[in-house]
Amino acid sequence: MKRYEKLANQLSELIARGDLPAGARIPSVRAACKAWGVSAATVFRAYYLLENRGLIKALPRSGYFVSEAAKEAMRQTAHSSPREAASNSVNISDLVFKVLHTIKQAETIALGSAFVDPALLPTARVGKSCAAVNRSTDLSTMVAGLPPGHDGLRRQISLRYLMAGLAVPIDEIIITSGALEALTLSLQLLTSPGDVIVIEKPTFYAALQAIQRLGLKVVEIPVDPVEGHDLTALALALEQHPVRACWFMTSFHNPTGVTLDDSRKEALVDLLAKHDVPLIEDDVYSELHFGPTPVRPAKFFDRKGLVIHCGSFAKCLAPGYRIGWAAGGRFAGALERAKWMTTLSASVPAQRAIADYLEHGGFDRFLHKLRSQLSLQQSQMLDAISRYFPADTMATRAAGGYFTWVTLPDHIDSIRLFLAALENGISVAPGPVFSADGAFRQRVRLNYGYPWSARLERAVATLGALCADESRCATALAGPVRVR
Structure with missing residues (x-):
């Protein structure tokens, strides 16, 4: 058992015995480090685990407290087992749309953005491919792009899979208007309202x-x-509920950045196969690995065709072209029909342009440069966080992508920080937008997909000051949280 699990279980025992009743304050991260002789990272992970079990909650500017629902959570489970998971409806607040609006403002420093800096992408070269294919466009080429999509593009995507060690037939690949359409189309195909x-x-x-x-x-x-997804909690959910599908990001997870290792990905796929539950795999950051070899998707371990693997060129090549795909496994035919019945076709010129670029534009040379740049920017961001944020801040270091998941000091509410940062011309993505129940009030996602500059340095320093300076936090962040 790992140290953070041992610490979490010790606190669970105190809660179970009633030594820590509902509403009781538990030690701060700093006090816990001193009391148990462990690192802040260990305490953060233990508290993170207890939060997810429903045993504790963080209150802004106050610290961590035993949840009012802790007794019920303990009744449903013992120590390190996951609590019984209730199925809940989802109600997304206006906060998400507020975050999305901020990243469209050119004057805002977009640390809350979900995109890489367009200046890092080969826009001119892709535009050259677009011009070339447009000169040869006629009615036959337009029809060729209808579902399942342009054959040349699907062939290039199949080759990309092959380079990652995975044989995906071209007939399984459905071109969509971005990965989000591939994901939502898959979800719509597999479910009905109330599922x-x-x-x-x-x-x-x-x-x-x-x-x-x-x-x-x-x-x-x-x-x-x-470590990634809690497979024990997943097994419990599959036993307790009539689960129709799972939607997971197993590599370079947004927002945490974590990647499941191969053994856990295989265990995940095997567990779902046992219950005959499909996996919708969101893998839009797969090309942005910092290591020398591609990361295998969960689909690599799929033997029953249950994994619908969804990808996109929006994060690594051409965001404005809105070209994604689904490798549909046993559901490929149904996905093709669903595409016919919804948006009909992704942009045919965009499909042909990206196919031309993938074949002639030097995509792998470009990716090598982009990966190196993002890895450098990650180091610069994490270094700045370590210098400017309070000492009891923890930021994740991912093996790819361009996000870090930052755990803030106990007294900081990330929604209030989000609002205060906006007043300073900075956007961040506050933790509650990443959960159906508004959890993660002490966390923010920061984007390091922009080349480091003095402007970014000042932005991180400003965020750190808002977190560290009690008087400024009390002034700038006081009052009820309202997002309009």
């Missing part, structure tokens, strides 16, 4: 919006920022 699906906690807010729109119920399973 239960399993999602991550935390999860990408677009998944929550899609679930709300489709009228689905969710069971959330914890995602540890170091």
Whole structure:
């Protein structure tokens, strides 16, 4: 058993015995480090685990307290086992749309953005491919882009899979208008209103919006920022609920950045196969690995065609072209028909342009440069956080992508920090937008997808000052939280 699990279980025992009753304050991160002789990272992970079990909660500017529902959570489970997961409807607040609005403002420093800096992408070269294919466009080429999509593009995507060690037939690949359409189309195909699906906690807010729109119920399973998805909690959810599908991001998870290792991905796929539950795998950051070799998706271990693997060129090549895809497994035919019946076709010129670029534009040379740049920017961001934020701040270091998941000091409410940061021309993504129940009030997601500059340095310093300076926090962050 790992040290953070041991610490979490010790606190669970105190809660179970009533030594720590509902409403009791538990030691601060700093006090816990001193009392148990462990690092802040260990305490953060232990508290993170207890939060996800429903045993404790963080109150802004006050610290961590035993949850009012802790007794019921303890009744449903013992020590380190996950609590019984209730299926809940999803209601996304205006906060998500407030965050989305801020990243459209050119004057705002977009640390809350979900995109990489467009200046890092080969826009001109892709535009050259677009011009070339447009010169040869005729009616036959336009029709060729109808579902399942342009053959040349699907062939190039199949080759990308092959380079990652995975054989995906071209017939299984359906081109969509971005990965989000691939994901939501898959979800719509597999479910009906009122059905239960399993999602991550935390999860990408677009998944929550899609679930709300489709009228689905969710069971959330914890995602540890170091080890990833809690497969024991997933097994319990599958036993307790009529789960229709799972929507997971197993590599470079948004927002935590964590990647499941191969053994856990295989165990995940095997567990779902045992229950015959499909997995919708969101893998939009797969090309942005910092290591020398690609990371295998969960689909690599799929033997029953249950994994619908969804990808996109929006994060690594051409965001404005809105080209994604689904490798549909046993559901490929149904997904193709669903595409016919919804948006009909992704932009045909965009499909042809990206196919041309993938074949002739030097995509792998570009990716090598982009990965190196993002890795450098990650180090610069984490270094700045360590210098400017309070000592009891913890930020994750991912093996790819461009996000870090930051755990703030106990007294900081990330929604209030979000509002205060906006007053200073800075956007961040506050933790509650990544959960169906508004959890993670002490966490923010920061984007390091922009080249480091003096302007970014000042922005991180400002955020650190808002967190560290009690008087400024009390002034700037006082009063009720209202997001309009």
